[in-house]
Amino acid sequence: MNPRTLGPTGYVVSELGLGAWGLGGDMWRGVDDDAAREALRAAVDQGITFFDTALAYGNGHSERLIGEALNADIRAGRVVVATKVPPRNEVWPGKAATPLADVFSARHLAASTEQSLKNLGVEALPLQQLHVWHDAWLDDPEWPASYDRIVRLKQEGKVLHWGISINDHAPETALRVLEDAIFETAQAIYNIYDRSPERALFALAKRKPLGVIVRVPFDEGALTGQIRSDTVFPPGDWREQYFSGDRRAEAERRGKALAQVLDDEVQTLPELALRFCLSSPAVATVIPGMRRAAHVRQNVAAAEKGRLAAGTLAKLEAHAWEKNWYPA
Secondary structure, three states: OOEEEOHHHOOEEEOEOEEOHHHHOOOOOOOOHHHHHHHHHHHHHOOOOEEEOOOOOOOOHHHHHHHHHHHHHHHOOOOEEEEEEOOOOOOOOOOOOOOHHHOOOHHHHHHHHHHHHHHHOOOOEOEEEEOOOOHHHHHOOOHHHHHHHHHHHHHOOOEOOEEEEOOOOOHHHHOOHHHOOOEEEEEEEOOOOOOHHHOOHHHHHHHOOOEEEEEOOOHHHHHHOOOOOOOOOOOOOOHHHHOOOOHHHHHHHHHHHHHHHOOOOOOOHHHHHHHHHHOOOOEEEEOOEOOOHHHHHHHHHHHOOOOOOHHHHHHHHHHOOOOOOOOO
C-alpha cells in the first residue's frame, strides 16, 4: 500500500484504509463476526494501516472487534485506528437548529471517549472524530465548555488527535470549525457522483493543511455495478431504505452508463471508483467498507494500480450527480 501523510497528525497511513461501519452488525447484514475478523487480519497482511470505526457502529461492537483483532498492532503503532463520538441525540445529519447540548455536551464527549477507550482496549485514541457537525454550533453558548473538554482530553493524553466527520454530502457545514488547529482531519463523502469536496474543502485542506479521509467511495454500493432494479437485501439491512422506491433502477441505469468508461486501463466499476478517489492529491486515505477478506484483496489490488489517466478523469466529469438519499 502506498503511504500518504494524514494532514498534520504526523501519521503516515496506507492510502487505502478500512471502513468498519459494516462490522457493527446492526445495519449492514449478511456477514458474521468470524468473517469480519478475517477481513481485519487480511487488511493488516495486505499492508492496510488505517482503520475507521465509531462508537455508534453496533453500539460499540465494531470497536470491540477491532480492539480484539488488532490490539497488538494498535499498541505497537503499526496501525492507526480512528473512531468517533456519536451525537448524544443519535440524529444524523446534524441540524443547525439543534442545541449543542443535545449533540456534544462536555459530559457526553468525556463519557463517549472513555467508552471507546474501553472498547478498543487502549489508553489513548489515535484519532477521535465528532461523528456529525454543523458550523451553527460554533455560536451555541455550550460550545466553549465542549471545546474546553476537547482540549482537556487531548492534554490528558486520552485523545491524541481530533477530527470532524462531516455531514452527508454537505462539506460546507464544517468549513468554519475546520479552521481551528485542534481539528486535524476531515472525513467526507467523495466519489464519482459526489464531488462537492472539490468546491471548498480540498482548498482548505491544502492551505491549512488538513488530513482528508474519504468515505463512501462506492456510494453505498451504487458504484460497484452490483445494485440492480431487482436487488434484494438481507432482512433488516439499512440499504433497503437507501435504495428504496425507484432508486435501485436509477442506480442500475447510471452504473451501466458509467461502465462505458471502462477499458484496458480500468476493468471494473469498483476499481474505477477507488482509483478516482485516490487520484486526488488532496486525499490522504480512502475507507471503503470491507467485511470480507476477499473484498480486502480486491480493493488492495485495485488501489495498487495507481491514479487514473487524465483522459479517464475527464470522462468522469459528466457522471457527477447531485443527490442525497440518506434519511433527512
